[in-house]
Amino acid sequence: MNLILSIKQKRALFLALRYGLMSLLAVIFAFPIVFMMVSSLKPSLQILRDSSSLMAFVPMGDISIDNYFKAFERAPIGLFVYNSLMVTLVTMGLGLFINSMAAFALANMRWKGQQVVLSVIIATLILPFETIAIPLLMVVSRLPWLGPEGLTYGWLNSYQVQIIPFIVDAFSIFLFVQFFKSLPYELIEAARIDGAGWFRIYAQVIVPISGPVFATAAILRGLFMWNQYLWPSMVIQSTQYRPVMVGLGYFWQLTSSNTAGEGILPWGELMAYLTIITIPVIVLFLALQRAFVESIATTGIKG
């Protein structure tokens, strides 16, 4: 047998190796999620029984959506989802507006202090949120708020404590500045000649042609806000304002101390909760895949 392979055979071998490796990796990457979704349809006992065979990944046996009903009974998951959606959307909306408007002033207008402000914003990019979480906790615990009950002090357990500190995002501003600087200056000049004010130029000339960068900022911010955990677990103790991820920790503690009838953890319910808060993001990702991947890739440009 001739062991020296022809170039063609070598190519075929490499290709087979590559696809073999990719398939193996794909199994490792996909199976935990498949397992989560499949298990959410099974009774807890069956999940444990199936876990020793490939049945763990097959929706067969006693399949039902009972776990979902039970999970909703055990904790107000609907409320948690509403809280997170509301906090995410409001923060994202206000953030897109305020960050892009500031970026427009920084990128396309001339004023004293422009360079200083821009440098400070860029400098804060290296400041992870973790460094300021503890002093920020102190700050928000003393801040005044004018609400329906009049003037109160302390923002703990509220929506605003989850929203207002996260509206401004240095990285979003950076993305907008980069994009706005790349736009042809004649656009702004022409609008000036026509007598448009600065805000109008921003709102009616710049924003309409900046779709891609808005999409990028929205995706990055949306993912970040939906997945928030450290901050809300410090500032939200009441069920009323609890977001999904903190609610999940709470649900986990609730179930791990309080086992289901059979004396085992209600894994099925847990998997149902995990699936409920994961599916919407995965669906959104699959629908907007290009935009998602491109937004993540843009984070690499800043280097």
Next chain:
Amino acid sequence: MAAIAKTNPQGQAYSSKGNKDRYLEPLAAWLMASPAVILLLAFLIIPFFLAFFYAFTNQRLVSPNPTEYVGLANFKQLLTVKILRLDPIVDAAGQPVLDETGNITYPREREFTRNNPEYPQYNGLQKWTAWDIGGSRWTLLAGDAVFMRSLINTFYFALVIVPGQAGLGLLLALLINQRTAGVNFFRTVFFIPVVVSIVVVSILFQFIYDGDNGLVNNTLVFLTGGRFTPVDWLASPSTAMPAIMVMSAWQAVGIHMVIWLAGLQTIPEILYEAASIDGANGWQKFIYVTWPGLRNTAVFILVTITMAALGLFSQIDVMTQGGPLDSTTTVIYQAVQKGYKMQDIAYGSAISVAFFILVLTVALVQRYLTREKDV
């Protein structure tokens, strides 16, 4: 208009509104930037400086007593490390006293660290770790032994996860950076864990790592034909951190795959063609064309993974709460324990400052590395 443009070569005023605009433009700019500037000051910059301020006080979240300046006391507690040499306990004849299992016995550390007037320098310190070398026991004492362990754990996590995750990301990027059938499908699959919250992943992996019914144990038992003894991955000090590392890499590697891929696609195809003509094989092309072209991407990826790794918190909080035996506690987990759970804002701030200095060091190293390339 042409006249104005000519008289203002720097483009100072390019409007039909003439001089008025010279004052209006800065005013409008400040107005448009001010919401962001005010929020940034209030919720990022001021808290950042407050961390430094609180770290020198005894500030608590809620306290009936006024806050006092305490100087370096918090940092002293945080960073003090002392070595204590213990000699074996000897009997009247000068022979070491053995315990029931025949081991040499030593005095207990607490005899030195609890109000011993002869050793004021050890007062209040905690035992961190100890080694028996050359007939003596060398004990490391620390002002805050748990913080020291969390510092070591955080470095351990970063040291493994940074090269591991960057390397795996590059491998995935190289695998899918070829236009052959199905590549988009694989890219999607590799990226999906990124959009799943780390909290969801942490709870899911509690089951996957379970000591009795976990998928990892079952898979290993199956692959070894029953020879593998199941391990309770998260319950043992030696396996808990590695288990969390594998899970973290699984969740986040898609991000770095995509960034590597963007870097790979900036390398001009013509370089590969030229290398082919020169007779380079696949490995040579990687070493001489691909890798040099990825330098900036590499620095960026290493720095982002390092920063994220140093901030390790959610996985720990959900899965192990720092245990077993402090083997997974981390710097940020400690900051939250002290600053939030125990409401000791001052001490939590001191930990935050220490964390910031760590991160700053990483950022400076990045600047150094990228500058070198420009020369």
